[in-house]
Amino acid sequence: MRHIVVVGGGIAGLGAAYKIRRAADAGHDISFTLVEKDERLGGKIFTDIAQDPDGGTYIADGGSDAFLTDKTAVHRVARLLGIFDDETGTLDESKKTFIVKDGRLVEMPDGIMMFAPTKIVPMATTTLYSWPAKLRMALDLIIPRKVRWAAGETAHDHDESLESLVVRRMGRECLDRLAEPLIGGVNGSDPKDMSVAATYPMLLDMEQKYGSLVRGFLAQRRKVEEMKQKYPPKPGARPRTFFSSFKLGLQFVTDRMADAAGRDRIRTGVAATALRRDGDRWSVTLSTGEVLAADAVILAAEAWATEALVRESEPAIADLVATIPCSSSATVILAFDEADCPFDKNWHGILTPAVEKRSLTGVSLMSSKWPDRAPEGRVLVRGFLGGPRDQAVLLKSDDDLIELARTQMVELVGVKPAARPRYAKLFRWEGGMPQYTVGHLDRVDEIERLEAGVVGLALAGNAYRGVGVPNALESGERAVTKVLGDFGIALAEDAMEEKRVY
Numbered sequence: 255m256r257h258i259v260v261v262g263g264g265i266a267g268l269g270a271a272y273k274i275r276r277a278a279d280a281g282h283d284i285s286f287t288l289v290e291k292d293e294r295l296g297g298k299i300f301t302d303i304a305q306d307p308d309g310g311t312y313i314a315d316g317g318s319d320a321f322l323t324d325k326t327a328v329h330r331v332a333r334l335l336g337i338f339d340d341e342t343g344t345l346d347e348s349k350k351t352f353i354v355k356d357g358r359l360v361e362m363p364d365g366i367m368m369f370a371p372t373k374i375v376p377m378a379t380t381t382l383y384s385w386p387a388k389l390r391m392a393l394d395l396i397i398p399r400k401v402r403w404a405a406g407e408t409a410h411d412h413d414e415s416l417e418s419l420v421v422r423r424m425g426r427e428c429l430d431r432l433a434e435p436l437i438g439g440v441n442g443s444d445p446k447d448m449s450v451a452a453t454y455p456m457l458l459d460m461e462q463k464y465g466s467l468v469r470g471f472l473a474q475r476r477k478v479e480e481m482k483q484k485y486p487p488k489p490g491a492r493p494r495t496f497f498s499s500f501k502l503g504l505q506f507v508t509d510r511m512a513d514a515a516g517r518d519r520i521r522t523g524v525a526a527t528a529l530r531r532d533g534d535r536w537s538v539t540l541s542t543g544e545v546l547a548a549d550a551v552i553l554a555a556e557a558w559a560t561e562a563l564v565r566e567s568e569p570a571i572a573d574l575v576a577t578i579p580c581s582s583s584a585t586v587i588l589a590f591d592e593a594d595c596p597f598d599k600n601w602h603g604i605l606t607p608a609v610e611k612r613s614l615t616g617v618s619l620m621s622s623k624w625p626d627r628a629p630e631g632r633v634l635v636r637g638f639l640g641g642p643r644d645q646a647v648l649l650k651s652d653d654d655l656i657e658l659a660r661t662q663m664v665e666l667v668g669v670k671p672a673a674r675p676r677y678a679k680l681f682r683w684e685g686g687m688p689q690y691t692v693g694h695l696d697r698v699d700e701i702e703r704l705e706a707g708v709v710g711l712a713l714a715g716n717a718y719r720g721v722g723v724p725n726a727l728e729s730g731e732r733a734v735t736k737v738l739g740d741f742g743i744a745l746a747e748d749a750m751e752e753k754r755v756y
């Protein structure tokens with residue numbers, strides 16, 4: 255029996271554990287032990303289910319609250335678990351987004367794709383941008399490509415920062431007013447360092463193919479329209495939304511993954527503190543003092559935790575992992591009585607650009623974004639704090655951060671000044687978001703090259719090939735394929751996945 259130790263109980267580690275379990279059920283002689291240092295599983299997926307004092311339930315996602323529906327990993331695992339019908343889409347009839355400008359909310363103009371305008375009238379009439387900025391953005395249509403790629407080259411060969419790309423094609427105001435809060439915010443990254451090739455390579459592809467981001471997005475919009483016409487929704491089918499979650503919150507999927515993998519093989523409140531290689535075998539020391547012997551180890555922890563664990567046995571890998579910085583953030587979820595919220599609730603989010611110099615980097619109106627997140631007559635709202643632009647705010651106490659979020663909700667959103675939250679919870683995410691800086695893909699290629707030469711070791715998690723939930727899940731599954739490959743085991747499931755037969 256081969257034994258695999260999985261370190262980390264986020265979706266990557268649980269994805270690995272569940273895949274090992276499926277392989278064992280398919281007849282392979284393997285088992286696993288998963289260790290998670292926190293008392294709970296899920297990592298950055300954390301659904302708090304709480305009761306309102308007067309009855310009814312809040313479903314509050316403090317970390318990730320959604321996954322992109324066009325990435326298949328979560329759907330696929332949901333089908334395997336028999337919980338596909340427990341998925342829920344966003345409420346798209348109330349989908350507006352606002353941007354804070356000079357302390358006021360300006361609606362995101364219709365036709366904006368990421369940060370690029372694709373409709374003339376909304377762009378001409380919006381107050382989000384000055385006229386010189388609008389004209390500067392239009393220059394994207396005529397500014398020549400920075401460089402023409404040689405045959406066979408890809409975005410990977412022409413990485414640059416988000417700031418460089420957006421400023422060069424569309425101007426500084428486009429970066430400051432939209433690209434920075436939207437793209438930098440979602441990725442917890444500073445646009446000045448953020449790698450476009452590692453996060454949104456299609457932006458570089460668009461510049462190459464169309465000579466313009468606006469033309470690229472227009473072509474993408476046409477393609478989406480054509481697909482909608484060609485494949486109209488089947489009667490009774492779930493409406494297609496860009497993002498999905500689960501009716502009981504996103505942690506529903508990690509909880510069911512843990513159940514299916516086998517909770518008897520999972521230990522929480524136990525950290526891996528050291529990792530040693532003895533020939534082709536491994537030993538993992540735990541915070542309890544125990545030492546687990548293993549044929550393979552999957553490290554599905556944050557980059558800084560993985561770096562510390564591999565430092566002794568694989569210093570070259572540790573040096574590369576150390577180049578992946580991680581930013582910290584916090585989210586505050588508050589519930590108010592509807593009577594204390596005399597504002598239009600027909601929106602999902604507010605983005606606060608860094609140039610506005612506010613502590614709150616964004617707001618999500620959870621009770622308008624998702625069905626059944628709050629009891630009737632209550633409003634559930636979430637604020638984001640910290641991120642690369644303001645790490646210092648996180649030094650405040652929990653109570654101070656909750657109060658800070660509440661007062662900003664009063665100023666920005668329109669909550670009544672005297673309103674007291676009926677539910678309030680702070681979630682801290684220390685070193686929780688890896689930042690993909692320029693050159694990230696080269697470093698990850700090198701990590702994977704070195705890892706391929708180390709029998710029984712695989713790295714997983716959001717630090718390498720995608721920060722989204724589906725990417726992290728897939729990384730855990732890939733890690734299993736890697737270590738089983740080291741044992742000479744090829745999984746029938748992998749062959750099926752390659753053919754996309756689920």
Ligand SMILES: Cc1cc2nc3c(=O)[nH]c(=O)nc-3n(C[C@H](O)[C@H](O)[C@H](O)COP(=O)(O)OP(=O)(O)OC[C@H]3O[C@@H](n4cnc5c(N)ncnc54)[C@H](O)[C@@H]3O)c2cc1C
Binds near residue numbers: 317559687724
């Ligand atoms: C506030 C926030 C909002 C987000 N929103 C979204 C979103 O809407 N959509 C989306 O797709 N993505 C979102 N993300 C990103 C996404 O949630 C994460 O990328 C993903 O959940 C990471 O999963 P993971 O398993 O790689 O890592 P984690 O969830 O970080 O899991 C790693 C685990 O390893 C454990 N660990 C660390 N060291 C040790 C050790 N020595 N021993 C044992 N255990 C250890 C940690 O405690 C942790 O539980 C968000 C992230 C944050 C922080």
